Every structure is written in structure tokens, then in C-alpha cells.
Amino acid sequence: MVKIEDLKRINLLKDFPNYLLEIIAKEAQLSIFGTDTQLFEADEDVHIFYMLIMGQVALTVKLTSDIDVILDYVQSGSSFCSSALIKGVKAPYSAVCQEPCEVITLSGKSMIPLFKENHELAYHMMFGVAKQYKKHLDTRAQMIMKTLDEHPEFKEDINDIENLTLVI
């Protein structure tokens, strides 16, 4: 159980009506993790959706046995591992706390059955997650455009740019 005021600090939930936040609050847990805590590892089955109230989390993938690549730093108010809200998926990255973190967690095992009972809650959660993905994909497209602007010769090497245009 967490306070509704804490849930309102999360970007994805800030426009949710209170009656939906009350449902989420009953399912949510507030946890504190120390620096360097690994929340989950890439390719693990994921069951927890994380919403960061305070702190910073790095999302990383292993490039080689010696090199990890940081895909993103998650800041306060942001959320990650939305895969846990979709049935049967694996983590696409590892998540490691960069500093002490205060995190609200939601179990996918509780939320997915709840989505089947409460379609309004399910719709609002998926709408928020879709907006998050779109924002990330738009940012990547802009980064690629900037790179291509400076190095047009790279265009032939980028064979998946159409994946960023959000055609569905």
C-alpha cells in the first residue's frame, strides 16, 4: 500500500483520476534500494513494474564480456520495465541503482488479472506506456537524424530506421 500523493509524483500516473490511483495504491509497494542494487537482469522473466520516486537507475545491456552499455538513466518521476505489465516477456535490459533509490513497485502478476477486470485502469496504463515508448522512439529518431546530418555516409549502414517512424 502506498499513498496517492506518492503515486502522483510519477509522470505516467499524474493525470489519472483519484479512484484509479486508489486501486493502484492498494497493489503498490514502496521500497528503498541501496547504491549498486541490481533490480533485475537482462533476459530474466520480469514481473515487476518500477516507478522511481527518488534516485537514479541505469538501464544497461552487455555488449561484450567486458563492456556494458548504458541505454538510459532513469530519473525521479519516470518508470521502467513496463514489460511486466504485458504477459510473458523478458527484460530487455538490466537495471542497477546508481544511488539510494525510493521506488514504487507494481507486480505484473497482480496487475494483469486486474486489467481484465477493470478495463478503464488497463486502458489508462497502456495509454501511458504507449506515450512513453513513443517519446523514446522519437528521441532515437532525432538522434539518428542529427548523426545523419553530420555523417550522411552512415545512411547505408542504418537499415532499421523505418522502425522509428511508428507506422503500425
Added chain:
Amino acid sequence: MVEKDELKKIFFLKDLPDTTLGKVGAIAQLETFDEESILFRQDQEQTLLYMLVSGKVFLNCRSASGKSLTLDEVSAGRTFGVSALMGESSGTFTAICAETSSIITVSGKQMRRLFEEDFEIGYALMLKVVELFKSRMEMHTRQFLHSLANHPEIKQFQ
């Protein structure tokens, strides 16, 4: 008004029950656009969701220095202009018809209103959007990591 048979040609809508397709059809329009028609421009207000029934559409992006690049060629059955569906005010790309195209258009605002009248449908379609975006994001990350792993400066560490 657009008939269900036309809507069933659209990948995004094809699994919907007939009753829902009827509701979408009631707020949709089927229009024909000539070659070189600009449907919407990058960074300008975009209110419609576009579903291509036939023809071809280019999605272009203009960089900060003004260079234009075609990022995607949209083929029949696909939907674009999702900024309108997400309630965002401006488009990320410019959409231009590469040939005469038959396109179903739906107001993003009306589509969201429909979702809010029937959350079950809203959830089903938003889940579909999330799964598609997620798969794109992961595919792109894999491609990025593959390119990075093959970069000469990285290879020297291996």
C-alpha cells in the same frame, strides 16, 4: 462513414469485432489523395490518424540543417500519424503521397473518445500499440548494439 470491409484491410483494426468496426467507421472518412499531396508536416499541428487502403506514402524528416530524408515508405494496410492518437499536438514527420492514395482518416480526439466510451476496446488497441512500439524499440536497440560491437574501436577491446 467507412464500410467495415474497408476497415478490415487495416492491420491495426482487423481483429476488432464488427460492432466496434461499425463505431470506428461512423467517425472515419475515406478520401483519395493525389500524388505529392502533403498529408501533414513535421512539427505542425496533426489531428488525424491515417490508414492507408491503397497507394503509397513517404514519411520524411527534415534535419536541423534542413536536409530532408525519407525514413519510411508506408504500404497499404498500415496506419500512421499516431501523434494524433496519443493526443500530441505536432507530428514528428512529414507525410507525402508517393502515388495516388486511398486513405481512411479518423480524428485522434474522436478515436480517444471512442476508447473512453468502451475501455475494453481502448485497452485492446493500446496494448497492440505498446507491443508494436516495444518490439520496435528492442529491434532498434539490438541493431544499435550490433553496430557498436562491430565498430573498430570496440573490437580492439575484444
